[in-house]
Amino acid sequence: MGLSIEVGLVADLLVNDEEGAEEIQQQFAELSRYLTSIGLQPHVDPPDVEVWSGDMFGYSGLHYLRRLAAHLHYTQKLPEPGDDDSADDPVLQRYYNDYNDAPAGKAFGAYDHLIVHSDAEGYYLPQDFECVIIPGDSCPVVDMVGSSQRLRAECEKIAAALQLPLDLDPEDERLIEAAESQGEGGGATAWERYGIESYSCLQLHRAACHSISTRAAIVFT
Numbered sequence: 001m002g003l004s005i006e007v008g009l010v011a012d013l014l015v016n017d018e019e020g021a022e023e024i025q026q027q028f029a030e031l032s033r034y035l036t037s038i039g040l041q042p043h044v045d046p047p048d049v050e051v052w053s054g055d056m057f058g059y060s061g062l063h064y065l066r067r068l069a070a071h072l073h074y075t076q077k078l079p080e081p082g083d084d085d086s087a088d089d090p091v092l093q094r095y096y097n098d099y100n101d102a103p104a105g106k107a108f109g110a111y112d113h114l115i116v117h118s119d120a121e122g123y124y125l126p127q128d129f130e131c132v133i134i135p136g137d138s139c140p141v142v143d144m145v146g147s148s149q150r151l152r153a154e155c156e157k158i159a160a161a162l163q164l165p166l167d168l169d170p171e172d173e174r175l176i177e178a179a180e181s182q183g184e185g186g187g188a189t190a191w192e193r194y195g196i197e198s199y200s201c202l203q204l205h206r207a208a209c210h211s212i213s214t215r216a217a218i219v220f221t
Helices: 009-016 018-037 058-075 090-101 148-162 173-180 195-214
Strands: 004-007 052-055 123-125 145-147 218-220
Touching: 004 009, 004 195, 009 018, 052 195, 058 090, 058 148, 058 195, 123 148, 123 195, 145 148, 148 195, 173 195, 195 218
Parallel strands: 123 145
Antiparallel strands: 004 052, 004 218, 123 218
């Protein structure tokens, strides 16, 4: 099953599914009431922005990237390139456990918005706030809310560690080849051994940048 990300959901639905657009706008209205109750700005997804969407490297690609981020958090060093067991990596699991044990309402680590956000539910909003928001029963229409600004910053830290140029097109042939030969690249820069992590990082960074510039939410689809 594939995983994609989109920025400009309401604008997209207003053209292709007006009933769906109305439903999402109602969700954002309910979410906005909750956001204002905790001191944040309401969110109105713009109806007329340029829609951006991109494919991830499946759900597994997100796990590859999260695993790498967890290792960077604890060791400040790149681990070996990820593999099919990335989701069960003990260092990544440690991050989840330490996050859950941390005081509520405070950020835990350097990559919270990347690692602890759901890969199937919720949004990233173009607001800069410290902690991933988990409304629970206070706002049942949304599971988790992350910050596009924080996601962008976290992706930029990973890109620096990988020596990954952020202007590299995710569809660049070099990156596709690196992903297909995961862990085997022998190029001059680190990212060529981490093709799947690099692809995932670039797609999320692009989504975050587009979200911030257009004031539209990021959603996994």
